[in-house]
Amino acid sequence: xxxxxxxxxxxxxxxxxxxxxxxxxxxxxxxxxxxxxxxxxxxxxxxxxxxxxxxxxxxxxxxxxxxxxxxxxxxxxxxxxxxxxxxxxxxxxxxxxxxxxxxxxxxxxxxxxxxxxxxxxxxxxxxxxxxxxxxxxxxxxxxxxxxxxxxxxxxxxxxxxxxxxxxxxxxxxxxxxxxxxxxxxxxxxxxxxxxxxxxxxxxxxxxxxxxxxxxxxxxxxxxxxxxxxxxxxxxxxxxxxxxxxxxxxxxxxxxxxxxxxxxxxxxxxxxxxxxxxxxxxxxxxxxxxxxxxxxxxxxxxxxxxxxxxxxxxxxxxxxxxxxxxxxxxxxxxxxxxxxxxxxxxxxxxxxxxxxxxxxxxxxxxxxxxxxxxxxxxxxxxxxxxxxxxxxxxxxxxxxxxxxxxxxxxxxxxxxxxxxxxxxxxxxxxxxxxxxxxxxxxxxxxxxxxxxxxxxxxxxxxxxxxxxxxxxxxxxxxxxxxxxxxxxxxxxxxxxx
Numbered sequence: 197x198x199x200x201x202x203x204x205x206x207x208x209x210x211x212x213x214x215x216x217x218x219x220x221x222x223x224x225x226x227x228x229x230x231x232x233x234x235x236x237x238x239x240x241x242x243x244x245x246x247x248x249x250x251x252x253x254x255x256x257x258x259x260x261x262x263x264x265x266x267x268x269x270x271x272x273x274x275x276x277x278x279x280x281x282x283x284x285x286x287x288x289x290x291x292x293x294x295x296x297x298x299x300x301x302x303x304x305x306x307x308x309x310x311x312x313x314x315x316x317x318x319x320x321x322x323x324x325x326x327x328x329x330x331x332x333x334x335x336x337x338x339x340x341x342x343x344x345x346x347x348x349x350x351x352x353x354x355x356x357x358x359x360x361x362x363x364x365x366x367x368x369x370x371x372x373x374x375x376x377x378x379x380x381x382x383x384x385x386x387x388x389x390x391x392x393x394x395x396x397x398x399x400x401x402x403x404x405x406x407x408x409x410x411x412x413x414x415x416x417x418x419x420x421x422x423x424x425x426x427x428x429x430x431x432x433x434x435x436x437x438x439x440x441x442x443x444x445x446x447x448x449x450x451x452x453x454x455x456x457x458x459x460x461x462x463x464x465x466x467x468x469x470x471x472x473x474x475x476x477x478x479x480x481x482x483x484x485x486x487x488x489x490x491x492x493x494x495x496x497x498x499x500x501x502x503x504x505x506x507x508x509x510x511x512x513x514x515x516x517x518x519x520x521x522x523x524x525x526x527x528x529x530x531x532x533x534x535x536x537x538x539x540x541x542x543x544x545x546x547x548x549x550x551x552x553x554x555x556x557x558x559x560x561x562x563x564x565x566x567x568x569x570x571x572x573x574x575x576x577x578x579x580x581x582x583x584x585x586x587x588x589x590x591x592x593x594x595x596x597x598x599x600x601x602x603x604x605x606x607x608x609x610x611x612x613x614x615x616x617x618x619x620x621x622x623x624x625x626x627x628x629x630x631x632x633x634x635x636x637x638x639x640x641x642x643x644x645x646x647x648x649x650x651x652x653x654x655x656x657x658x659x660x661x662x663x664x665x666x667x668x669x670x671x672x673x674x675x676x677x678x679x680x681x682x683x684x685x686x687x688x689x690x691x692x
Contacts, residue, residue: 203271206356207260244314245311247311259302270285271360281368281372285361293350299346300346316328343400347396386451386454398436464495471492506604511557514529517560530643531644532557534647535555555611556611556643558612561595561612562592589612611635614633614638618675619678620675638676642676646664649663649664649667665690668685
């Protein structure tokens, strides 16, 4: 059976059962066991109730048709836009609340008003011989029955919409490759739901009984009926206070562990796996928290393995690059070490330093894409060859973009691309200037230049370190970031 037809069938069955219990059993018991009136008048009242029920159901069916329009459209076999699917998804989530509205308003407009109006008319015509005061009691009773009916239908609707939500999510994936979600949006909190439910469950029956008792007393013991509300009112108030307090405590006992888990999950989402949700509960939440903690331990183990794999991958790439040119063997490692020292001087935290070290190891990875005849040339490069060398930062960035998952590499890309930019804007590939150059690029530029100058090359011998220090010092503020230069020289005992 089509999911929509199953859904409609279920809510109609739920409604008929709820109406039968709330209106006929509860309401009928309230009327026919409380009032002592002749059988003929009871027949008139029964006919009035049945007629009002027909009006009420007609009103509810009309509202139901409007509430179902978007859902019916979305569960059809036609092609739907993402906007139509999203609107239907939101409407389906709202359906339990719409159900409460649909029950309360037609109960009042479709049942209470017609039944009350007909009863008043029959009293005036002499067909019914009851007090007008009883019509007021009937309105109160009808309102209480409607509230209880609405509560039952609310929870039944929550279950009924689940297959519909699954069908709509499937359509979003199939038609638009989008995973629908409420993204944690809360229509109503558990606390409010529980408090409202407890008030309805705890207070409505007492109020209904109190009204019935008042009616009964007026018929069998009118002399004490006048003082009835003096003590009945106090009992009702105490019942409401007790129900509210109990509901608040019950809601708190559920909301507190949920809140703790939400806080812990937020930390995990932010990458903090050093989370241990406190198991302070001896109910079902104990299993939930224990399961969460085991999940975090599993994630931590997998993250450790992933980090080890990533570390191995980076080290292997750097080693493969260095192996191409025996003259620069160890260059990537030395650059990363010096870059980390500069980062420490700048006050970078542990996570940033780890990322900087990895970026330093991979800063020249783009040279893998430069042909040997250029990269290993023994002599001065032509302009064309130098242009090919200058392409290696962009080549490196493009290589690392291919690594999956992208999140593992994306924070290294700016440093790899920009480590040949100059502070005065005359570098490459983007001619960035000053602090527009990413921080990792500015740091690695100093470490890279020093190691390049102090390493042997096919076309020249290594420069003495003292000379390299002087060049680095003279380029502060023009070729390199002055702060990075200052920290580098200080760490090497060259501060002046």
